[in-house]
Amino acid sequence: FPFIGYRNDELYVEECAVKDIGNSVGTPVYIYSKAAFEYWFKEFDGAFDEVERITAFAVKSCSNLAILRLLSELGAGADTVSAGEIFRTITAGIPSEKIVFAGVGKREDEMEYALSCGILMFNVESEDELDVLNSVAEKLGKVARIALRVNPDVDPKTHPYISTGLKTSKFGVDIERAYDIYLKAKNLKFVEPVGVHFHIGSQITDVSPFDEAAGKVADLVKVLRDKGIEIEYFDAGGGLGINYKPDEEVPSAKSLAEKIVPYVKELGCKLITEPGRRISGNSGILLTKLLYVKRNDRKTFYIVDAGMNDCMRPSLYNAYHHIVPVVRGDSKEIVDIVGPVCETGDVFAFDRKIGKCKKGDYLAILSAGAYGFTMASNYNSRLRPAEVLVFEDRFSIIRDRDSFGDLIKGEKFFNR
Ligand code: LLP
Numbered sequence: 001f002p003f004i005g006y007r008n009d010e011l012y013v014e015e016c017a018v019k020d021i022g023n024s025v026g027t028p029v030y031i032y033s034k035a036a037f038e039y040w041f042k043e044f045d046g047a048f049d050e051v052e053r054i055t056a057f058a059v060k061s062c063s064n065l066a067i068l069r070l071l072s073e074l075g076a077g078a079d080t081v082s083a084g085e086i087f088r089t090i091t092a093g094i095p096s097e098k099i100v101f102a103g104v105g106k107r108e109d110e111m112e113y114a115l116s117c118g119i120l121m122f123n124v125e126s127e128d129e130l131d132v133l134n135s136v137a138e139k140l141g142k143v144a145r146i147a148l149r150v151n152p153d154v155d156p157k158t159h160p161y162i163s164t165g166l167k168t169s170k171f172g173v174d175i176e177r178a179y180d181i182y183l184k185a186k187n188l189k190f191v192e193p194v195g196v197h198f199h200i201g202s203q204i205t206d207v208s209p210f211d212e213a214a215g216k217v218a219d220l221v222k223v224l225r226d227k228g229i230e231i232e233y234f235d236a237g238g239g240l241g242i243n244y245k246p247d248e249e250v251p252s253a254k255s256l257a258e259k260i261v262p263y264v265k266e267l268g269c270k271l272i273t274e275p276g277r278r279i280s281g282n283s284g285i286l287l288t289k290l291l292y293v294k295r296n297d298r299k300t301f302y303i304v305d306a307g308m309n310d311c312m313r314p315s316l317y318n319a320y321h322h323i324v325p326v327v328r329g330d331s332k333e334i335v336d337i338v339g340p341v342c343e344t345g346d347v348f349a350f351d352r353k354i355g356k357c358k359k360g361d362y363l364a365i366l367s368a369g370a371y372g373f374t375m376a377s378n379y380n381s382r383l384r385p386a387e388v389l390v391f392e393d394r395f396s397i398i399r400d401r402d403s404f405g406d407l408i409k410g411e412k413f414f415n416r
Contacts, residue, residue, distance in 0.1 A: 015393035028306035036283035047253035058276025066398035068092030079274035137190035147195030156201035199237025211259040238274035277370035284369025307339030326362035
């Protein structure tokens, strides 16, 4: 993994020994590499350099202000799904004219907020939403720029929970219905169709579904233009997968670009992409400490101080995360790596062969930069981890570990 790897059997993030960060900040802690973020952003954004574009980072994958600031300095826009994400994004310095707002269930107050911020466009996901947006915009005396999120009905061949472009999914509108809805939008006074949007799923490791989807959507754009609906933005969503194992091969961003760019060029549109995981996933790790080793006649358990509340992906999707000892030795053993949460599902790995560790050793859960901290919760009243950003040989805490005060913030006793 670029910028995250061993030097003489000790794990480093850039020039920082991970062990030193653990000793200084405590565990569990998310550790991100600035250089890795830059590397992955440029790999993705650079692949599309033939066309005018906005690379709108999917904020849901990793939303710390310092990370968003870093990406804004690289020229990123943002793909957001709530008023809260828009707030974060703007606070971090990403210009509002590079923000798109998706989501099947936008509330009116969120629409008002987004309109008042002057975001680039709303990715509208239903006819009902279109009507509500029109009336909210009227109330504010504004015109909402929109793209319709269309559902091209292609199978991205990924985990069912993160497939979003099939007819059976709640997202977007059927591509066959899109034409009628665009005509309706064109006749509404306070919305202006300026784009088209699709997003077929996440952790996609075969680029052909993108080709199929982009082709279908490009055909729609041609039909719309014949009817005088000028589509300026072609928003191809996110979803490009990453390697979760060190030796796994996944498509390059360039190979994705080769599928999408020809359509965009032919249409003369501006391209929007919404990569999340591809940029953040392999830019961060979750550092945890081995609390106890428990052996019985069937199993050896490594009980670590991170739990499913800190990193949900293994429990929720049965997702594979590579886990390595921070200081590696020669002997290995087969273990279950489990968290402290009172749930049988609080397991990071079953029957995993891993470098042998003892009580007090650090372990790193790799590829944890995307959908790691952002999906963390306080379940079991656990304090969410700190977040640290590494830059060369320096590191800085970019979010404090939760405190007891954070845990009960806003709670009140019943007031008679
Ligand atoms: N655009 C839209 C409209 C999305 O819904 C998503 C992700 C993205 C972009 C970014 O997708 P990415 O490039 O990161 O694949 N929690 C799950 C992933 C959920 C993805 C939701 N939507 C996981 O941990 O695998």
